[in-house]
Amino acid sequence: MVAVGAGGGNVELLAAQALELGVDAVGVARASAAQDLQLAFYAEASRRGWATGDFKLPKIVAGPDAMTELAQWPCDIVLNGVVGSLGLAPTLAALGAGRTLALANKESLVAGGPLVKAAVTRPGQIVPVDSEHSALAQCLRSGSRGEVRRLIVTASGGPFRGRRRDELTQVTPEQALAHPTWNMGPVVTINSATMVNKALEVIEAHELFDVPYADIAVMVHPQSVIHSMVEFVDGSTIAQASPPDMRLPIALGMGWPDRVPEAATAVDWTASHTWEFAPLDDEAFPAVALAKAAGEAGRSRPAIYNAANEECVAAFVAGRLPFLGIVDTLERVLEEAPDFGEPGTVEDVLAAESWARAHAQEIIAGSVEGA
Numbered sequence: 001m002v003a004v005g006a007g008g009g010n011v012e013l014l015a016a017q018a019l020e021l022g023v024d025a026v027g028v029a030r031a032s033a034a035q036d037l038q039l040a041f042y043a044e045a046s047r048r049g050w051a052t053g054d055f056k057l058p059k060i061v062a063g064p065d066a067m068t069e070l071a072q073w074p075c076d077i078v079l080n081g082v083v084g085s086l087g088l089a090p091t092l093a094a095l096g097a098g099r100t101l102a103l104a105n106k107e108s109l110v111a112g113g114p115l116v117k118a119a120v121t122r123p124g125q126i127v128p129v130d131s132e133h134s135a136l137a138q139c140l141r142s143g144s145r146g147e148v149r150r151l152i153v154t155a156s157g158g159p160f161r162g163r164r165r166d167e168l169t170q171v172t173p174e175q176a177l178a179h180p181t182w183n184m185g186p187v188v189t190i191n192s193a194t195m196v197n198k199a200l201e202v203i204e205a206h207e208l209f210d211v212p213y214a215d216i217a218v219m220v221h222p223q224s225v226i227h228s229m230v231e232f233v234d235g236s237t238i239a240q241a242s243p244p245d246m247r248l249p250i251a252l253g254m255g256w257p258d259r260v261p262e263a264a265t266a267v268d269w270t271a272s273h274t275w276e277f278a279p280l281d282d283e284a285f286p287a288v289a290l291a292k293a294a295g296e297a298g299r300s301r302p303a304i305y306n307a308a309n310e311e312c313v314a315a316f317v318a319g320r321l322p323f324l325g326i327v328d329t330l331e332r333v334l335e336e337a338p339d340f341g342e343p344g345t346v347e348d349v350l351a352a353e354s355w356a357r358a359h360a361q362e363i364i365a366g367s368v369e370g371a
């Protein structure tokens, strides 16, 4: 490990990880956190009983471009696990520098799919880390691309699985943050509750594997043990199964195409299991259908979908938007969006995003007619 980076929300943890791993550089996106990070290094070194002079502190790279700089640091693999479409610039930087990109940050593919694909210089340069896409990549090893009939992306269903739309009007951020099977950051957890996570993952699957939207299905699977499946032309369906634990896809992302022994615990095949599968209720959870339409249309609409969602999630958590208002606002933002065309540059993506963020904010504030 040569470098680690984060936003700057928890410099103590960042410093502890950096010294534990003995990295050369640490990035922090919030420039004002650089001094706190420096102090955290000394506190962590002292906690470890290291005397000044016995150790070399990592170089600190601070500011909004820190992740982009780190993504080009001399190394073999860049793991992008930042949250949000601000992960796009580091994704492009890593690919441009020729690194293998282990990609957890799905938003960069959603916001800038065509740019990301254009930046790829060799097959296999992007290795998916998102659990469903890691599963799909594993299943796809079972046949040729011409033999693939469809991808089946599984969804836990989130904390509100089984509810009708009218049963979702009063749900709180606290309830939405209680994911039934995964322990994750707040944005992806709220996205799981609205099904926007699955919506983003359908676009991610389309971009990663070049499968048409019509051939990407979503199945609700509450146990989160089958992480996704591929159906082949002969009627075979290949599934990847393992208990919900990100250590497996992260390890595979770092080791690809090789598996890392003991990366995670396997399914206990001495015990009984019941695994359920059900179609998604598109009426209660319209996010996936909306994303498929945005993905089919292309031309910056996936970027608009994601950027508006990032604003809506923040507003929901802050109590400024009801739960159902999240996807309702996305729908309205997409309906009212001008045509931004196919993004050719990062600036094109940012222009579409910035319009979407502003328009979502206007709708949230009720300042737009009809809000």
Ligand SMILES: NC(=O)C1=CN([C@@H]2O[C@H](COP(=O)(O)OP(=O)(O)OC[C@H]3O[C@@H](n4cnc5c(N)ncnc54)[C@H](OP(=O)(O)O)[C@@H]3O)[C@@H](O)[C@H]2O)C=CC1
Residues within 6 Å of the ligand: 005, 006, 007, 008, 009, 010, 011, 029, 030, 067, 081, 082, 083, 084, 086, 104, 105, 106, 107, 129, 130, 131, 182, 183, 184, 185, 186, 187, 188, 246
């Ligand atoms: N958690 C999971 O199991 C999975 C997550 N993913 C994807 O991985 C990504 C991260 O999710 P998750 O780990 O849950 O989210 P978290 O909120 O737990 O972590 C997000 C990380 O991003 C960092 N960050 C925030 N802002 C910036 C910035 N401006 N520049 C650099 N880093 C920043 C945060 O740093 P700080 O804390 O210092 O602010 C934090 O380390 C998302 O795209 C998500 O969809 C995909 C599959 C599974």
Ligand SMILES: CC(=O)[C@@H](O)[C@H](O)COP(=O)(O)O
Residues within 6 Å of the ligand: 130, 131, 132, 154, 155, 156, 157, 158, 182, 188, 191, 192, 193, 197, 198, 246
């Ligand atoms: C672990 C992971 O990859 C998450 O994206 C997870 O899949 C979220 O769960 P949902 O299936 O509830 O969206």
Ligand SMILES: [Mn+2]
Residues within 6 Å of the ligand: 130, 131, 132, 201
């Ligand atoms: Mn996922």
